[in-house]
Amino acid sequence: MKNILLGVTGGIAAYKSANIISILxxxxxxxxxxxxxxxxxxxxPQTLETLSRNKVxxxxxxxxxxxxxxxxxxxxxxxxxxxxxxxxxIIGKVANGIADDMLSTVxxxxxxxxxxxxxxxxxxxxxxxxxxxxxxxxxxxxxxxxADEGFLACNVNAKGRLKDEKxxxxxxxxxxxxxxxQPLKNINFLITAGRTEEALxxxxxxxxxxxxxxxxxxAKRATLLGANVTLISGPTxxxxxxxxxxxxxxxxxxNMFDKVMEExxxxxxxxxxxxxxxxxxxxxxxxxxxxxxGDLVIALERxxxxxxxxxxxxxxxxxxxxxxxxxxxxxxxxxxLMKKNLNMIVANNANNMQKQTNSIQIIKNNGEIVKxxxxxxxxxxxxxxxxxxxxxxxxxx
Numbered sequence: 001m002k003n004i005l006l007g008v009t010g011g012i013a014a015y016k017s018a019n020i021i022s023i024l025x026x027x028x029x030x031x032x033x034x035x036x037x038x039x040x041x042x043x044x045p046q047t048l049e050t051l052s053r054n055k056v057x058x059x060x061x062x063x064x065x066x067x068x069x070x071x072x073x074x075x076x077x078x079x080x081x082x083x084x085x086x087x088x089x090i091i092g093k094v095a096n097g098i099a100d101d102m103l104s105t106v107x108x109x110x111x112x113x114x115x116x117x118x119x120x121x122x123x124x125x126x127x128x129x130x131x132x133x134x135x136x137x138x139x140x141x142x143x144x145x146x147a148d149e150g151f152l153a154c155n156v157n158a159k160g161r162l163k164d165e166k167x168x169x170x171x172x173x174x175x176x177x178x179x180x181x182q183p184l185k186n187i188n189f190l191i192t193a194g195r196t197e198e199a200l201x202x203x204x205x206x207x208x209x210x211x212x213x214x215x216x217x218x219a220k221r222a223t224l225l226g227a228n229v230t231l232i233s234g235p236t237x238x239x240x241x242x243x244x245x246x247x248x249x250x251x252x253x254x255n256m257f258d259k260v261m262e263e264x265x266x267x268x269x270x271x272x273x274x275x276x277x278x279x280x281x282x283x284x285x286x287x288x289x290x291x292x293x294g295d296l297v298i299a300l301e302r303x304x305x306x307x308x309x310x311x312x313x314x315x316x317x318x319x320x321x322x323x324x325x326x327x328x329x330x331x332x333x334x335x336x337l338m339k340k341n342l343n344m345i346v347a348n349n350a351n352n353m354q355k356q357t358n359s360i361q362i363i364k365n366n367g368e369i370v371k372x373x374x375x376x377x378x379x380x381x382x383x384x385x386x387x388x389x390x391x392x393x394x395x396x397x
Contacts, residue, residue, distance in 0.1 A: 002176050003030045005078035007103045008048070010038020011085035013119040013162040018043065020084055021051040023169045032074065033057070034103045036090075060102045075110040082172055083107070084145075085119035085162050088130050094142070095133035115172055117145040119162035122152060126159075145171055146239050174224050182226030183389055188245075189227040190267040191219045192260060192274035192306070194234035196253045200298065201285040210275035212236030214322075214358065217381035218271055219244065225385065230267070232259050234274055253277050253303035260306050264313055269388065271320045272307045279303060311341030318343050318392050320384070324350040333363050344391065346384055362387050 004024055008017045017033070024031050031052040035045055045056040057074065083090060083103070090104065099105040107114055116137075124130065125147060134144055145168055150161035162168075193215020197205040212233060219231045220241045228245040234256060240247050248263075250256045253276045264270060279300035289296070307321050321342045323333035326349065333347035348360045359374035362384065372383050 001028055001030055002079045003032070003077055004172070005074060005081045005106070006031060006033045006052075007081060007083035007086075007090070007107070008033060008035045008039040008043070009083065009085055009087045009090045009103070010036055010042065011087045011119045011162075012042065013085040014039045014042040016162055016165055017084060018047055018051055019165045020082075020168060021048060023165060025051065025053075027169065027173070030054075032077070034074070034106060036101060036103055057102050060105060072109055075106050075112070078110065078112050080112055080172055080176060081107060081110055081114045082117065082168070083115065084117035084168060086116035086144075088120055088124045088127065091116060091118075091130060091133050091137070095136050113141075113143060113175055115143045115145055115175070117163060117168050118147045118160075120147070120160050122156060122160045124160070141243075143175070143242050174220070177224060184222060184385075185226030187227050187269060187392075188267045189219075189222045189229045190232070190260065190263050190270040191215055191222070191229060192232045192234075192256060192272050192276075193219065194236040195275045196234045196256060196277045196303075197251050198253065198277045198280035198303070199251075199284055200281045201287065201289050203288050206277060206279075206281070207235075208275050208277065210234075212238055212274075213356070213377050214380065215271075215273035216241060217377050218273060218384060221378075221381040221385045222269075227269075230263055232256060232263070232274070234276075253280065253306070257304040257306050257309070260310065261313075264310055264317070267317055269318045269320070269392070270310055270314075271384075272310065273322050274306075275324065276306055277303055305340075307342075308340050314341065318388065320344045320346065320388065323347045326350050330361065330363070330369070333361075337363055337365060344387065360384075364391060 006017060008014050021031050032054045033048045033052050034057045040058060045058055049056045093104045094107050099108040145163055147159055148161045148163050149159045151157050152160050194212035195208050195210040197207045199205045216238050219229050223229045223241060223243050230246040231244050232248045232250060234250055248259050250259055256276060280303050282299040282301040310319055319342050321336060321340055323336050323345055325332045329347050333345050337345040343365055345363050346360050347363060348358055356376060357374050358377050358380045360380055361369055361371040363369050370387060
């Protein structure tokens with residue numbers, strides 16, 4: 001049974017800590033709580049003591065007859081520290097080495113994973129000082145759970161709302177799972193994700209409906225299992241996953257091709273999940289194209305085939321492609337598997353592009369076909385990585 005130390009600060013979302021404790025307890029975790037003085041003005045320590053079934057810590061200088069140094073013992077007890085809500089104040093303290101209360105002192109004394117679930121006023125959230133402190137803490141392997149958009153206490157709809165409590169718990173559960181098993185430790189992964197945008201003029205482009213979710217879930221899963229993941233992503237509305245080795249943002253197919261070719265030689269596994277445009281406008285207009293009488297004819301030219309070139313270039317890399325088809329899914333996927341020199345291909349219906357779920361069949365270069373029913377893309381990512389682990393030749397490392 002894992003031990004979670006929950007830090008509750010003085011944001012208005014402090015009342016949601018009660019639900020976080022309840023969810024953690026129902027899932028079998030031991031929970032202890034540290035509250036800042038400000039947090040106790042929003043929700044009482046007695047409430048959180050009742051839910052956690054443990055003493056709530058609020059005062060570093062409380063006099064009790066005990067031999068242990070409390071802030072050190074709590075830091076050592078925890079398998080993971082979650083701060084929810086995490087305010088601009090606690091981020092600033094930790095980033096600048098200030099340890100002037102129980103919570104900041106325990107965090108500073110801990111060598112365990114720390115997650116800050118951000119929640120604050122939108123202007124605070126957009127404050128460049130906060131961004132600087134977050135970037136600094138990320139460089140020291142602290143983890144952040146981004147806030148959601150929603151109705152805030154300051155009567156505006158904006159980013160700054162604490163992420164749903166269940167989602168927060170699921171995020172830290174994934175990290176705890178990572179701590180237990182890392183079959184992909186030190187394996188270098190290259191994953192492409194998202195769509196590409198092929199510019200026609202300064203305001204228009206050709207693209208597709210890919211959300212990027214499948215590639216991002218694959219990156220999260222590989223990272224959790226220990227892989228060193230480089231994620232090359234076209235435009236998406238998704239948060240960048242935590243703990244990547246490298247994140248590279250691109251727009252066009254040519255951009256993605258250039259970056260993939262730069263990174264490919266140093267990889268052990270490559271998964272091409274991006275929805276890359278096959279064609280781009282042959283002529284880019286530097287001025288907005290004006291509406292005129294009659295039809296507009298746009299000449300297109302081929303983009304480089306990223307997956308085909310990876311197949312040409314590969315030596316010991318394990319290469320996985322995707323085939324999003326609208327008809328003859330299995331037949332077209334098999335052709336792509338052979339033509340592009342893949343180890344494995346994931347075939348699915350292109351109509352699942354913007355859905356939260358997917359149903360897939362995995363076709364391997366030995367002829368084996370494994371079919372999976374419709375499930376969440378997070379679960380699909382687990383299935384794909386599990387099949388990879390079965391087939392990957394770890395002896396080449």
